[in-house]
Amino acid sequence: MSYQDIDAVEVHALLGRDDLVVIDVRDAHAQARGRLPHAMPPSDEVIDALISRRHQPLSVLVYCYHGHSSRDLCAFLTRIGLRRVYNLAGGWAAWERHQSSCDIALPA
Template sequence: MSYQDIHAAEVADFLATEGLIVVDQRDEHTRSKGQLPGAQPASEAVVGKLVMQRRKNPPVLVYCYHGNQSRELCSFLAQFGLSRVYNLEGGWQAWEGWQQQRQPKHPN
């Protein structure tokens, strides 16, 4: 079992996936500055709930700041039988960068 990487440009559409569970692995202070819509912190309770829901196999999107720590959680979830696990490649930093690229550029 494994997980899939997903690029920041794909996430906006992916967030509309029915039943998607979004897990933010960053610390509370960083999350307070911004997060993906509907994101839940990667607490023991949230992770435990995901493991218990493995028969329902919900789609799960995990991200952290750079996309490294979230890989470990994605692997962990996949080992427990979740087959629809996605890692935001490059993490929150990639998401913010992609969002900034989409902003209209104003001439100086």
């Protein structure tokens, strides 16, 4: 099993899923300036909850600044048994470019 890289356009479909967990691996300062809805930092509590729920139908979206450092967490999550793990290709930078080109505003 492995994770899937997805682009910013595909993220919109994921954000509507009830089973989605969003993990933002950027630092707290960057998260405070903007983040995807319901995004959480990859704390021990979040990772432990994912481990305990790994046999349930669950989708996990991970992103960072440019889509590189989030890959390590995606690989780990697939190794522990999660089946639907997605990495935002291009990271937050790609999301911001996409959002500005579509004039999409995210809820706070």
